[in-house]
Amino acid sequence: MLFQTIAITGILRLAYASSALSNNGLTVNTTSGQLQGFVNETAPDVRQFLGIPYAQPPVGALRFAPPVDFVSSQSINATALPNSCMQQFSNGSTIYTAYEQQFLTSGGQSEDCLFLSVWTPSIAGIDAKGSPLPVFLYIPGGGFTGGGQNSMYKIPDKWVQRTQSHIVVVMNYRVNVFGFPNAAALAHQNPGLLDQRKAVEWTYKNIAQFGGDPNRITLWGQSAGGASVANYPYAFADDPIVAGLIADSGATGIIAKSDPTHTNFTALAGLVGCSSLNATAELACVRNVNATALESALSNYVISKKTPAISFTPSDDNITVFSNYTDRLVHGHLAPLPLITGSNTNEGAGFVPFTPAGPGNATLVNTTLSIIACPVARDVARRDIDPSLYPTYRYLYTGNFSNISPVSWFGAYHSAELPLLFGTHDEYGPGNSTSFEYAVSQTMEALWLSFAENPAAGPKRFNSSDGGYFAWPQFRPNASDLVVFAEGGKTLQLAEAGPRVDDFCGL
Numbered sequence: 001m002l003f004q005t006i007a008i009t010g011i012l013r014l015a016y017a018s019s020a021l022s023n024n025g026l027t028v029n030t031t032s033g034q035l036q037g038f039v040n041e042t043a044p045d046v047r048q049f050l051g052i053p054y055a056q057p058p059v060g061a062l063r064f065a066p067p068v069d070f071v072s073s074q075s076i077n078a079t080a081l082p083n084s085c086m087q088q089f090s091n092g093s094t095i096y097t098a099y100e101q102q103f104l105t106s107g108g109q110s111e112d113c114l115f116l117s118v119w120t121p122s123i124a125g126i127d128a129k130g131s132p133l134p135v136f137l138y139i140p141g142g143g144f145t146g147g148g149q150n151s152m153y154k155i156p157d158k159w160v161q162r163t164q165s166h167i168v169v170v171m172n173y174r175v176n177v178f179g180f181p182n183a184a185a186l187a188h189q190n191p192g193l194l195d196q197r198k199a200v201e202w203t204y205k206n207i208a209q210f211g212g213d214p215n216r217i218t219l220w221g222q223s224a225g226g227a228s229v230a231n232y233p234y235a236f237a238d239d240p241i242v243a244g245l246i247a248d249s250g251a252t253g254i255i256a257k258s259d260p261t262h263t264n265f266t267a268l269a270g271l272v273g274c275s276s277l278n279a280t281a282e283l284a285c286v287r288n289v290n291a292t293a294l295e296s297a298l299s300n301y302v303i304s305k306k307t308p309a310i311s312f313t314p315s316d317d318n319i320t321v322f323s324n325y326t327d328r329l330v331h332g333h334l335a336p337l338p339l340i341t342g343s344n345t346n347e348g349a350g351f352v353p354f355t356p357a358g359p360g361n362a363t364l365v366n367t368t369l370s371i372i373a374c375p376v377a378r379d380v381a382r383r384d385i386d387p388s389l390y391p392t393y394r395y396l397y398t399g400n401f402s403n404i405s406p407v408s409w410f411g412a413y414h415s416a417e418l419p420l421l422f423g424t425h426d427e428y429g430p431g432n433s434t435s436f437e438y439a440v441s442q443t444m445e446a447l448w449l450s451f452a453e454n455p456a457a458g459p460k461r462f463n464s465s466d467g468g469y470f471a472w473p474q475f476r477p478n479a480s481d482l483v484v485f486a487e488g489g490k491t492l493q494l495a496e497a498g499p500r501v502d503d504f505c506g507l
Contacts (some may be wrong), residue, residue, distance in 0.1 A: 084148030125164035141223025244455030253375030327336020342395030350414025358409030403429030
């Protein structure tokens with residue numbers, strides 16, 4: 001196997017040390033070139049390397065194609081977050097556009113967008129640990145139509161500054177039609193998922209140069225990123241590269257879309273002057289359309305609510321996304337990796353149009369269950385076929401903090417846990433974070449980090465002021481091993497999943 005796991009040796013540590021000598025670790029050699037990073041005043045013990053190309057620009061003949069390695073010996077000034085990939089836009093009002101803009105992407109967008117960024121402790125911080133550090137590789141959400149790493153609530157510098165114990169890598173990947181074209185003339189219909197895999201491969205090859213352990217990469221994502229993580233061990237069962245998985249509010253059941261006759265791509269082609277062509281000519285024609293014009297044609301058509309509706313999200317090509325995950329599992333096509341997964345109690349608030357009074361409790365509950373909570377529950381139930389092979393740790397996040405949820409009906413909405421995990425909850429919202437909010441944040445961060453340190457051992461933490469030692473039990477149906485965060489004044493407690501979620505999902 002190309003990326004077969006290897007043992008970390010003294011040679012690997014020496015290679016890292018030699019790259020860091022006499023420059024405070026701000027010059028790092030990678031397969032993408034020699035990077036020049038920086039340190040800022042807000043996180044003085046964190047080395048930041050932003051906007052690193054991990055694949056060639058997916059333009060021209062590479063539009064809609066699988067990503068190709070970016071290999072260079074040139075110097076790169078890695079000091080600014082990159083443009084996001086081309087974003088499908090909307091004129092609808094949501095809680096994110098009305099109140100929670102820090103979850104949205106900032107900065108510009110470009111078709112040349114296959115970059116990742118690395119946040120790693122200072123040389124002194126890494127030396128204090130005496131061994132390479134565990135790594136989080138984060139896949140942002142965005143419904144597979146938007147999203148990217150330049151999102152203020154999800155910048156991990158403060159978390160890395162506080163722990164000096166881990167590295168965070170965040171990727172961009174192609175979205176909407178650029179990432180999921182499903183065109184008849186293509187051999188690979190989901191290049192956006194292949195972008196994610198390419199970012200995993202880049203991290204495995206290069207992370208030792210930043211002080212990281214390539215054998216302890218945890219693939220983590222939320223929403224569409226969480227769904228991508230849940231899908232990943234099915235798509236790359238024989239060579240997953242990563243050691244652990246974390247899927248926040250995402251599951252395989254929310255991604256598969258079937259369009260076997262490729263009608264969506266053909267309809268979009270007609271909107272940009274590429275109609276009445278055979279499949280090969282159609283693809284070539286659309287590849288020559290200006291990226292902004294293509295994005296605008298798609299977005300404006302969707303906004304107009306014309307029929308037939310068109311959309312571009314992952315398709316079940318049975319290469320990277322599958323029409324029958326149970327069949328994949330039964331036939332052994334699931335990498336035996338431990339998984340943390342879960343959902344929030346009011347996910348639905350993130351998916352309904354914004355109104356000051358909200359849509360009502362029944363709509364919120366039904367939306368929460370149908371879009372996120374029940375798909376997560378079904379993924380967990382499927383893995384229970386062999387808990388020893390597929391250990392699963394499940395949570396329910398209930399936090400309702402006024403600086404994150406300033407309107408009464410928001411509650412623990414979709415994404416609300418991320419500011420606590422990234423340590424940014426005290427930076428943007430109205431009002432200050434409470435002491436309880438800090439406690440929940442640091443509890444969740446500690447469990448996520450414990451998992452990344454040794455996924456096979458499961459998450460655990462010790463805090464003498466907050467209940468002492470806690471080892472997160474593997475999830476089993478009909479047992480009290482669902483970890484509930486931030487409920488009733490307790491940072492965490494155990495509960496049974498059935499009455500909280502599963503009984504409403506027909507499980």
